[in-house]
Amino acid sequence: MPYVFHDVDVSEEARARIAEVGGRRVRIPTVEIDGELLVDPPLDQLLSRLGIDAADRRPYYDAVIVVGGPTGLTAAMYTSRESLDTLVLERAGVGGQAAITQIIENFPGFDEGIGGAEFVARLHRQAEKFGAEVMQGEEVAGVRREGQFLVVATVNRREIVTRAVLVATGSRYREMGIPGE
Numbered sequence: 001m002p003y004v005f006h007d008v009d010v011s012e013e014a015r016a017r018i019a020e021v022g023g024r025r026v027r028i029p030t031v032e033i034d035g036e037l038l039v040d041p042p043l044d045q046l047l048s049r050l051g052i053d054a055a056d057r058r059p060y061y062d063a064v065i066v067v068g069g070p071t072g073l074t075a076a077m078y079t080s081r082e083s084l085d086t087l088v089l090e091r092a093g094v095g096g097q098a099a100i101t102q103i104i105e106n107f108p109g110f111d112e113g114i115g116g117a118e119f120v121a122r123l124h125r126q127a128e129k130f131g132a133e134v135m136q137g138e139e140v141a142g143v144r145r146e147g148q149f150l151v152v153a154t155v156n157r158r159e160i161v162t163r164a165v166l167v168a169t170g171s172r173y174r175e176m177g178i179p180g181e
């Protein structure tokens with residue numbers, strides 16, 4: 001939940017706002033949600049006001065990246081580097097088409113080219129270095145909205161709750177059905 005924290009020990013403005021609500025007695029935490037003030041609310045009241053089901057034990061990530069090709073892994077590197085809890089779901093092994101490329105000759109900075117498998121392994125390590133979790137063998141079957149959250153469902157009947165989904169399912173070669181193609 002994104003929120004702004006005001007510390008009554010250091011902020012004159014925060015103390016004044018609390019005094020407006022509670023009179024002379026400072027009671028913290030005071031939580032303001034869409035203009036409504038809750039003074040030292042019990043946890044169940046807070047969860048209910050935020051629309052969170054406390055019995056929901058499904059894992060939560062700030063961002064779920066559908067697939068682990070070069071696009072997905074690069075995105076995961078950036079989101080996790082910004083401290084967003086990130087999960088990458090890949091139906092096969094990471095790397096996408098790049099994993100089956102013998103040598104990539106046009107990647108900027110690699111003047112002698114780089115093997116596809118090595119490139120992918122490096123991307124994978126780099127994303128995990130910043131904290132991204134990568135799940136392989138997990139095919140995404142669908143995404144649905146539940147209130148302010150998104151639920152990502154996989155073919156293996158796993159459900160993940162998140163705020164943001166990035167889909168980077170890449171492309172595959174269409175075959176024409178010609179003998180010997």
Ligand SMILES: Cc1cc2nc3c(=O)[nH]c(=O)nc-3n(C[C@H](O)[C@H](O)[C@H](O)COP(=O)(O)OP(=O)(O)OC[C@H]3O[C@@H](n4cnc5c(N)ncnc54)[C@H](O)[C@@H]3O)c2cc1C
Nearest residue numbers: 067069070071090091096097098101104139140169170171
């Ligand atoms: C033989 C070959 C050689 C190539 N050589 C070069 C080259 O030299 N230079 C160059 O620039 N480019 C090259 N390319 C192209 C390059 O590999 C692609 O542009 C690049 O991989 C695209 O990355 P991507 O992450 O967008 O998609 P992809 O690599 O296509 O990855 C998509 C991923 O999505 C996964 N996926 C799809 N649907 C789901 C789902 N529902 N749930 C979970 N996962 C899912 C797939 O398993 C796959 O791993 C080559 C491609 C091939 C095949």
